[in-house]
Amino acid sequence: MRNVYVVGVGITSFSRLEFPISEIAAYPAMMALQDAGNPKIDHLYVSNMGGGRVNGQTALASAVVDTLSLTPIGAETIENGPASGSSAIKTGFMAVASGLCDTVMVAGAERMREVNNLEATDFVATLTHPLAEYIYGVTLPSLAGMFTRLYMEKYGVTSRHLAMVAVKNHANAMLNPFAHLHQPITIEGILDSPEALTNNPIVADPLRFFDMCPVSDGGACVILACEEVARKVKRPLVRLAGVGQATDTHCVHERENPTDLLAVRGAAAQAMKMAGIKPSDVSVAELHDAFTILEIAESEEVGFFKKGEGHLALERGETALGGKIPINPSGGLKGKGHPVGATGIGQAHEIVTQLRGEAKKRQVKNAKIGLTTNFGGFGNNVVSLVFKRED
Amino acid sequence: MAVELEKILRPVDAPLPPFPPKFMKVASGEDMVVRQVSREEIPDLLPHVEPLIHVERDYYDIVAVRVYAELLGYYRHRVQDEYVLIAQINGELAAIVNGRSLNKDVGVSYHTLALRRGLRVGAHAFAAKMEYHMDILGHKEVLIVAESPIGFRRWMIEYHLEKRFNVAHELGGVPSWALTKPLFDAARDTLVVGRRPVPEALLKKAQAAILPPSNPPKPPADLLGATRSMNDPTASALLLSRQRLAKLGEPEGKV
Amino acid sequence: MELQVYGYKCRKCGQLHYPFRMVCKKCKANEPHGFDPVPLPKKGKLLTYTDLSTLPADFNVAQLTLGIVELENGIRVTGQVRIPKPKTGMAVRINIETVRSSEFGKNLGMVFTAA
Numbered sequence: 001m002r003n004v005y006v007v008g009v010g011i012t013s014f015s016r017l018e019f020p021i022s023e024i025a026a027y028p029a030m031m032a033l034q035d036a037g038n039p040k041i042d043h044l045y046v047s048n049m050g051g052g053r054v055n056g057q058t059a060l061a062s063a064v065v066d067t068l069s070l071t072p073i074g075a076e077t078i079e080n081g082p083a084s085g086s087s088a089i090k091t092g093f094m095a096v097a098s099g100l101c102d103t104v105m106v107a108g109a110e111r112m113r114e115v116n117n118l119e120a121t122d123f124v125a126t127l128t129h130p131l132a133e134y135i136y137g138v139t140l141p142s143l144a145g146m147f148t149r150l151y152m153e154k155y156g157v158t159s160r161h162l163a164m165v166a167v168k169n170h171a172n173a174m175l176n177p178f179a180h181l182h183q184p185i186t187i188e189g190i191l192d193s194p195e196a197l198t199n200n201p202i203v204a205d206p207l208r209f210f211d212m213c214p215v216s217d218g219g220a221c222v223i224l225a226c227e228e229v230a231r232k233v234k235r236p237l238v239r240l241a242g243v244g245q246a247t248d249t250h251c252v253h254e255r256e257n258p259t260d261l262l263a264v265r266g267a268a269a270q271a272m273k274m275a276g277i278k279p280s281d282v283s284v285a286e287l288h289d290a291f292t293i294l295e296i297a298e299s300e301e302v303g304f305f306k307k308g309e310g311h312l313a314l315e316r317g318e319t320a321l322g323g324k325i326p327i328n329p330s331g332g333l334k335g336k337g338h339p340v341g342a343t344g345i346g347q348a349h350e351i352v353t354q355l356r357g358e359a360k361k362r363q364v365k366n367a368k369i370g371l372t373t374n375f376g377g378f379g380n381n382v383v384s385l386v387f388k389r390e391d
Numbered sequence: 392m393a394v395e396l397e398k399i400l401r402p403v404d405a406p407l408p409p410f411p412p413k414f415m416k417v418a419s420g421e422d423m424v425v426r427q428v429s430r431e432e433i434p435d436l437l438p439h440v441e442p443l444i445h446v447e448r449d450y451y452d453i454v455a456v457r458v459y460a461e462l463l464g465y466y467r468h469r470v471q472d473e474y475v476l477i478a479q480i481n482g483e484l485a486a487i488v489n490g491r492s493l494n495k496d497v498g499v500s501y502h503t504l505a506l507r508r509g510l511r512v513g514a515h516a517f518a519a520k521m522e523y524h525m526d527i528l529g530h531k532e533v534l535i536v537a538e539s540p541i542g543f544r545r546w547m548i549e550y551h552l553e554k555r556f557n558v559a560h561e562l563g564g565v566p567s568w569a570l571t572k573p574l575f576d577a578a579r580d581t582l583v584v585g586r587r588p589v590p591e592a593l594l595k596k597a598q599a600a601i602l603p604p605s606n607p608p609k610p611p612a613d614l615l616g617a618t619r620s621m622n623d624p625t626a627s628a629l630l631l632s633r634q635r636l637a638k639l640g641e642p643e644g645k646v
Numbered sequence: 647m648e649l650q651v652y653g654y655k656c657r658k659c660g661q662l663h664y665p666f667r668m669v670c671k672k673c674k675a676n677e678p679h680g681f682d683p684v685p686l687p688k689k690g691k692l693l694t695y696t697d698l699s700t701l702p703a704d705f706n707v708a709q710l711t712l713g714i715v716e717l718e719n720g721i722r723v724t725g726q727v728r729i730p731k732p733k734t735g736m737a738v739r740i741n742i743e744t745v746r747s748s749e750f751g752k753n754l755g756m757v758f759t760a761a
Contacts, residue, residue: 016448116540122702132665133724135746135753137701142712145696153734182606183509186420193416195584198518199511200418205697210418251665253714253722258693548708 001097004240005230006387007223008036009349014180014218014337016113021048021055022063025109025342028221029068032105036223036233042101044068044075047088047108048341050123051077055111064107081127082290083376084108085220085344086383090243092224102226108342109219120215124340127377129251141212143252143378144291145204150259151293152206155308159206161315163191165292166210166334168320173331175321175362180216180337211292216337220345222352236356241369242277242386244270252378261301264373267384268302275386277369279303282325282386284354284364286347288375289332295319298373299327302384321362329354329362344374348385355389402471407492410476410523413585414593417510423485424589424597425478425519433466435601436477439484439506446610450539451504457538457562458502461489473501476523478516480507482602486516490524490533498524498533499561500570503542506604517546518583525575534567536560546570550578649742651756653721654681664721688740689761690717695732704748715740715758725756737761 010031017024025046033039046061057063065075080087085108092106112120125139133143151157167187173179190200190210200208230237246266249255255262272279279302287302289295296310304325305313313319319327330336330350333343351370353359370387412426428436440462443455464470470491478486485507490500500520505513524530535552537543546552551574556566575583589597653664657680659673664686669676695713711727715738726745729738738758745755 018448117700118703121700122704125702129665135755136712136724136726137698137705137710137746138712138724139698139700139702141700142696142698145698146694146712146714149694149696149734181509183419185418189416189418189420189510193420194586195415195417195515198515198582198584199416201581201699202697203699207696251724253724254664258714551708 002099003227004093004096004224005227006238006240006348006352007039007103007225007230007233007235008032008034009220009222009352010035011178011220011346011349012218013178014216014339014346017111017217017219021051021057021109021111022060022067024111024217024219025060025064025107025221026067028219029064029105029107032107032221032223036225036235039103039223039225039229039233041070041073041103041105041223043073043092043095043104044070045078045088045091045104045106046075047078047080047084047106047345048110049079049081049084050110050112050340053126054115054120054123060109064109070105079341080381080383081376082124082288082338082340083344083374083381083383084341085346086348086372086374086385087245087344087376089222089224089240089344089348089385090245090383092222093240093243096224096226103223103229104225105221105223106345107219107221108345110339110341111217112215112339113217117215132251132253140290140378141204141207144293145207147252147258147297147378148206148291148293151297154259155311157293157296157311159208160187160191161296161311162207162211162292163187164314165289165295166190168314169289169295169328169332169334172321172329172362173335175360176330176336179331179335180214180218181331181335185210207291207293213290213333213338216339218337218339218342218346220342220349222345222348236389237391238352238355239388239390240385241388242271242273242275242384244268244272244274244384246270246382248380250377250380259297261297261379261382263379263382264298264301264375264384267382268371268373271371271384271386272303275369275388277386282369282371283367284329284351285325285327285371285373286330286332286350287327287373288343289328289334290338290375292334294375295327295332295334302371302373321364326364329359329364344372344383347372347374348387351385351387355387401468405472405492407472407474408527410474410519410527411587412589412594412597413519413587414589415515415585417480417512417515419510421480422593423478423480423512423515424593425476425516425585426589426594426597428475428477430466432601433462433475436462436475436484436487439601439603439607440487440504443504443506443608446608448610449541449608451608454502454504454538458487458489458504461501462487465489474523476516476519477601478512478519479597479601480512482596482600483507484601484604485510485512488516488520490520492528492530493534495529496531498528498530500524500533500535501562506607508608514549514582515584519585521570521575522583525572531572533570534558534560535570536562536565536567538562549582550574649754650685651723651740651742652683653686655684656681662719662721664723686721686723686740687718690715690723690738690740692727692732692734692736692738692758693722694734695727704746713758715756723756725758727758729758729760
């Protein structure tokens with residue numbers, strides 16, 4: 001298997017983008033091409049979840065490859081729920097590692113704000129079990145709410161811990177020009193003041209408004225290449241060193257221990273094993289905090305902290321910028337935004353930017369190894385990636 | 392002669408009781424003051440509304456242009472029985488809400504314009520406006536329409552408004568929705584917040600000057616102006632995008 | 647006739663599943679028609695719940711309580727909770743009712759009430 005390097009990255013602002021979805025994918029692709037010095041692309045992989053349903057655009061890759069005037073190269077669309085982005089990176093990795101391609105482009109895009117919030121929530125809810133979950137009105141926030149209740153009862157996590165995650169990630173997002181939410185928040189404003197219940201209403205008890213990620217449009221792109229190509233590109237050398245993926249039951253209620261996220265545990269372990277590292281070697285991580293509770297739970301499952309102790313590490317500030325293991329310096333899904341199909345590539349963009357030392361105000365010092373975890377569904381399909389700075 | 396004509400054109404305002412100012416903590420931890428502004432303060436608001444007329448996202452353009460007209464109408468005596476409330480954070484303008492009293496039983500809600508996003512400023516300001524109609528002016532119901540999906544979601548769903556589709560609303564003649572006293576009372580606990588009296592220093596600061604919003608909604612940096620213009624035979628998207636970029640300066644990073 | 651929700655029992659090893667699956671998750675038996683439908687018990691205990699306010703557009707209520715219940719035989723199910731102040735661990739009864747409807751059809755499903 002050949003080594004695979006990230007030679008170019010690009011991203012749009014995650015916010016509301018009133019452009020055709022093919023252009024939302026193509027813009028960061030243009031940026032990534034410039035970043036990498038316009039290499040010749042062998043294959044294009046486009047990740048997207050809702051183009052067909054939300055935007056009326058199926059077979060997105062065919063549209064994007066032509067928008068970028070890359071025809072006649074091969075192109076396909078990859079859909080794996082909210083983990084589509086990381087799955088596409090995994091596919092690109094396999095193409096380069098196997099020797100099939102030397103340079104591939106992996107672009108992701110989502111345009112969820114074309115429809116209103118209710119429809120967007122319903123669209124994401126279609127990833128749940130159609131007969132045992134969806135018909136009851138189950139949405140992702142409700143699964144997260146039920147999960148949070150159990151987590152609180154079992155491990156003593158409180159609303160205050162959740163609010164601390166939100167405050168941290170909003171603060172990080174302030175330093176990220178591409179982030180969706182440029183809005184500092186305080187514990188007092190969302191939890192303690194007499195107006196807090198109106199500022200921060202309960203959405204899926206015990207989760208509240210500021211525990212949820214925003215609905216975002218956005219696109220991101222990485223270009224992967226073999227060593228020979230990567231050495232010629234005059235950019236800091238970042239290797240995609242580990243790829244892991246694991247799945248869990250479709251219905252959340254079928255999991256033996258409902259507070260476990262076994263797919264996160266499995267995917268992260270595989271990725272770290274492949275990269276030959278331990279959790280303590282990781283210098284920066286982007287975890288899938290679609291709900292604040294998930295950042296705490298995942299920080300335990302990937303092995304940064306013992307199960308049930310993630311919230312204690314958060315209290316000690318270990319996951320903040322400047323802490324022992326900064327989590328979500330980009331602002332995470334909570335602050336940076338969550339355009340589902342592009343999220344995994346957005347995470348990779350942040351890690352590569354950090355490892356290159358180009359993250360400006362939010363730079364993690366001496367970042368050498370970075371980890372991402374990308375959820376498809378409520379923990380039922382998880383892809384984890386490890387990136388290493390080499391040179 | 393001119394004075395005589397002005398007499399005809401100018402409506403005679405009924406005296407409306409004032410809105411007692413209140414304050415609340417917003418999600419950022421800052422204190423927000425909601426207070427009524429007099430006609431004399433309208434010129435201080437207009438410069439902050441004008442730029443939003445050119446923000447073609449989230450319906451800011453249509454709402455801002457109408458608010459501008461309504462504020463000017465109030466200032467120049469062309470709207471009867473209008474009132475304007477504003478929300479300020481650290482003296483900065485955070486929201487403008489306005490409406491008018493139709494008669495002693497019915498009020499008409501005009502607009503809610505939030506100049507700061509993500510803090511539910513608009514929700515607080517809208518609630519204050521309803522409080523003014525119900526508790527201070529003693530209206531039995533307020534006629535409401537939404538011009539944006541955000542507004543619709545907030546007002547129609549959160550307050551469970553009743554249909555008054557037989558009544559054409561003053562804004563565009565579209566079918567009205569109504570907030571009745573019982574609906575308002577039901578929503579009061581969760582949606583209507585704020586404390587009185589406002590500490591003197593806080594109120595003084597708010598009254599001293601209406602400062603410009605530090606981070607007002609901006610037009611989208613038209614990332615794809617060039618490609619968009621393909622669908623735009625007059626190329627106005629491209630021209631607009633160039634003008635905007637020239638005005639904004641290059642945004643930070645490769646946005 | 648009393649309405650039932652069925653679990654699916656593996657003909658080879660007896661493992662009960664809900665919802666339906668094609669291959670047994672315990673013994674991996676993969677014969678076609680390898681499961682017998684078995685009515686699920688109507689009693690259980692509430693494991694967790696949430697009061698949800700972001701409902702898909704076709705629900706015309708502002709809020710709905712959803713929960714996961716562990717039935718007497720250990721099988722877990724997701725459904726709607728119709729209990730004013732639910733508590734985790736409380737005993738519940740499972741009723742089969744309309745849980746979602748549209749202009750042209752309706753879905754029957756489980757509604758949990760206090761036992």
